[in-house]
Amino acid sequence: MEPAGRGHVSAITEAVEWFTASEQWSGPSGIPARLVEHAQMSATAIAIALAIALPVGLVLGHVGRGGVLAINVSNVGRAIPSFALLVLAVQVTGIGTAPTVIALVALAVPPIVTNAYVGMRGVDRDVREAAHGMGMTAWQQLWRVEARLALPLVMAGVRTSAVQCVATATLGAVVASGGLGRFIVDGFASQDYGQVVGGAVLVALSCIALEVGLGVVEARVTPRRVSLASPAAHRALPGLAGTVAPAGPS
Amino acid sequence: MEVLRSATDAVLHPAAEAIVAANGPDSWVWWDWVGRHGSEIWTRTQEHVFLTVVSVVIGALIALPLAVVASRVRRLAPPLLIVSGTIYTVPSLALFALLVPWTGLTRTTSLIALTGYTLLVLARNTLTGLAEVPDDVKEAAAGTGYSWPRQLWQIELPLALPTIVAGVRIATVTTIGLVTVAALIGQGGYGQLIYDGLDRDFRTPIVVGSALSVALAVVADLGLLGVQRAVSPWSRRGAAT
Numbered sequence: 001m002e003p004a005g006r007g008h009v010s011a012i013t014e015a016v017e018w019f020t021a022s023e024q025w026s027g028p029s030g031i032p033a034r035l036v037e038h039a040q041m042s043a044t045a046i047a048i049a050l051a052i053a054l055p056v057g058l059v060l061g062h063v064g065r066g067g068v069l070a071i072n073v074s075n076v077g078r079a080i081p082s083f084a085l086l087v088l089a090v091q092v093t094g095i096g097t098a099p100t101v102i103a104l105v106a107l108a109v110p111p112i113v114t115n116a117y118v119g120m121r122g123v124d125r126d127v128r129e130a131a132h133g134m135g136m137t138a139w140q141q142l143w144r145v146e147a148r149l150a151l152p153l154v155m156a157g158v159r160t161s162a163v164q165c166v167a168t169a170t171l172g173a174v175v176a177s178g179g180l181g182r183f184i185v186d187g188f189a190s191q192d193y194g195q196v197v198g199g200a201v202l203v204a205l206s207c208i209a210l211e212v213g214l215g216v217v218e219a220r221v222t223p224r225r226v227s228l229a230s231p232a233a234h235r236a237l238p239g240l241a242g243t244v245a246p247a248g249p250s
Numbered sequence: 251m252e253v254l255r256s257a258t259d260a261v262l263h264p265a266a267e268a269i270v271a272a273n274g275p276d277s278w279v280w281w282d283w284v285g286r287h288g289s290e291i292w293t294r295t296q297e298h299v300f301l302t303v304v305s306v307v308i309g310a311l312i313a314l315p316l317a318v319v320a321s322r323v324r325r326l327a328p329p330l331l332i333v334s335g336t337i338y339t340v341p342s343l344a345l346f347a348l349l350v351p352w353t354g355l356t357r358t359t360s361l362i363a364l365t366g367y368t369l370l371v372l373a374r375n376t377l378t379g380l381a382e383v384p385d386d387v388k389e390a391a392a393g394t395g396y397s398w399p400r401q402l403w404q405i406e407l408p409l410a411l412p413t414i415v416a417g418v419r420i421a422t423v424t425t426i427g428l429v430t431v432a433a434l435i436g437q438g439g440y441g442q443l444i445y446d447g448l449d450r451d452f453r454t455p456i457v458v459g460s461a462l463s464v465a466l467a468v469v470a471d472l473g474l475l476g477v478q479r480a481v482s483p484w485s486r487r488g489a490a491t
Contacts, residue, residue, distance in 0.1 A: 011351030078420070079467035081427035083434075083441055084460035087448045091278075091456065167341035174343075174434065175448070184347045193351050200347035204340040211339045248424040249367050250341050 014194025015201065024198075029182070031202065037178035038206070041097060042165040045104030049161060052105070053112035054154070060113075061120020061150065062142045070117035077110035082168045082250045090175050100172030100179075107168055107250070108161035115157025119150030152222035159214035166210055168250040170203050180206065280454045290443075291458065297438035298466060301429045305361055306422050309368030314414070317376035318402065327377055334369035342367070342431040350435065360432040367428060368421040375417025379410030412482035419474040426467040430459070440466075 018024060024031050060066040085106055089099035123146045131145045147154075173181030183199025186192075284291070313334070320327040337345070345363040353359040383406045391401045407414075433441030443459030446452075 075423075075471075078423050079427065079464050079471070081430040081441070081460070081463050083427075083430040084444055084456075084463060087444050087456050088460060090448065091453055163339060167339070170341045170343050171431070181343060184343055188347070188350075196347045197351060200344040203344040204348070207339045207341060207344075208336060248420075249338050249428060 015197040018194035018198040038180045049108035053109040057113040057116025061117040073110040074114040095176040100177040104165045111160040112157040115153045119153030155218045283454045305364035308365045313369045313372035317373040321380040337366040338370040355435045360437040371421045379413030383409045415478040423467045
C-alpha cells in the first residue's frame with residue numbers, strides 16, 4: 001500500500017476500466033459471483049438472527065418482562081465493534097465464511113429483539129383487553145393481534161439488521177470470506193486502486209439499495225395512522241426515537 | 251493457533267518455550283504479554299481517543315449549525331437527513347476505500363470518514379430537540395421581546411441540550427467501534443492490536459484490543475450520561491436514550 005493519494009482522475013478512470021473489463025463479469029472472482037456470495041452470507045445470517053431474535057422479542061414484549069434486557073441489548077451491541085466480533089469469531093472457527101456469518105448473526109439479533117419488544121409493548125391496552133375479552137388464547141393474542149400491530153416496528157428492526165449484515169459482510173474479506181469486500185481487500189493488497197474504488201462503489205450501492213428497498217416495504221406495512229412520525233406514536237411510545245435508533249454503521 | 255505453535259516449535263528459543271509453557275498455547279490472554287506491552291497499549295489508547303474526539307467534535311461543528319438552520323427553514327431538513335443518512339449507510343471499509351485515492355492511507359482519510367458517520371445522529375437529535383421545545387415557551391419568549399438569536403441561544407438550545415447530548419453519546423459510542431476499522435488503513439488505535447493478533451494468530455492482543463474498545467465505549471457513554479443529566483436539571487430522571 002502506498003502512503004500518498006494518487007489523484008482522483010486516475011482512480012476514477014481505473015475504476016471505470018475495471019468495471020468495463022469483461023473478466024469482471026464472469027468466473028468465480030467476477031462481480032456476479034462475489035455478489036451472490038455476499039447475498040448468501042447476509043441472507044443466512046439474517047435467517048438465523050430472525051429465528052433467534054423474533055421469538056425472544058415477541059414473547060418478552062407479550063408478557064412484558066425483560067424490558068431492560070431487550071432494550072439495552074441494542075445499546076450494548078453498539079459498543080462492541082463489528083471488527084472485534086469478526087476477529088474473535090475467527091478464534092473459534094478459523095478463517096473463512098463461518099466467522100463472518102457468526103459475527104453477522106451477533107450483530108443482527110439485538111435490533112430485532114429491541115424493536116419487536118418495543119412494538120409489542122406499544123400495542124394499546126384496550127386492544128389487548130378486547131382480544132382477551134373475545135376469548136382469544138394468549139397465543140392467539142400474541143400472534144393474531146399484537147404481532148400484527150407491532151409489524152411496522154419489527155420491520156424497522158429487520159431493516160436495520162439486514163443493512164448492517166450486508167455492510168459488515170464487506171469486512172469479512174479481511175478474514176478470508178468471499179463477497180464484495182474481496183475487491184477492496186485484494187485491490188489494496190495488489191495496489192489496484194481501480195478495483196478498490198470499483199468494489200467500494202458496489203458495496204455502497206448494495207447497502208443503499210437495500211436500505212431504500214426495505215424502507216419501501218416498511219412503509220407498506222405501516223398504516224398511516226400509526227406512522228412512527230405521528231405525534232400519537234410518540235405519545236404511545238415515549239422515548240421511541242432513542243430506543244429504535246439505528247444500530248450504526250459497520 | 252497452529253501457526254503460532256509451529257512457529258514456536260521451529261524457534262525453540264528457551265525463553266519463548268518457557269513463556270508458551272507458562273501460559274498454555276491456547277489460552278485467551280497471556281497476562282505477562284499485557285504487562286510487557288503497557289506502553290504500546292497506552293499509545294493505541296491515545297490514538298483511539300484522538301480519532302474519536304476529533305471526529306465527534308468536527309462532526310458537531312458541522313451538524314449542529316446545519317440542524318439549527320434546518321429547524322428554521324424546514325425544507326432544508328429532508329436533504330440534510332438524506333445526505334447524512336446515505337453516508338451512514340455506506341460501510342466503513344468501503345468509505346475508506348473510496349477516500350484513499352484522494353487522501354491516501356492517512357489520518358485525514360480516517361477522520362473524514364469517521365466525521366461523516368457522526369453527522370446523521372447529531373443532526374437528527376438536534377432537529378428533534380429543537381422541535382420538542384414547546385410552542386408556548388417560544389411564544390412567551392417572543393412576546394417578552396427576545397430577538398431570534400437570543401431566543402435560540404438562551405431558550406431553545408438549552409431546552410434541546412439533553413437531546414443533543416444524547417445524540418453525542420450515540421455518535422461517540424458508534425465512533426469508538428468504527429475506529430477499530432481505521433487500523434486496516436494503518437491509523438492505529440485498538441484495531442491495530444486486533445489486526446496484529448489476527449495477523450500473527452495470537453489471541454492476547456485481539457482480546458485486549460476488543461475489551462479495551464468496549465471499555466472505552468462504556469466509560470464514554472457513562473461520562474456523557476453524566477453530562478446529559480447535568481444539562482437537564484428539570485428532570486433528573488430524564489428520558490435517557
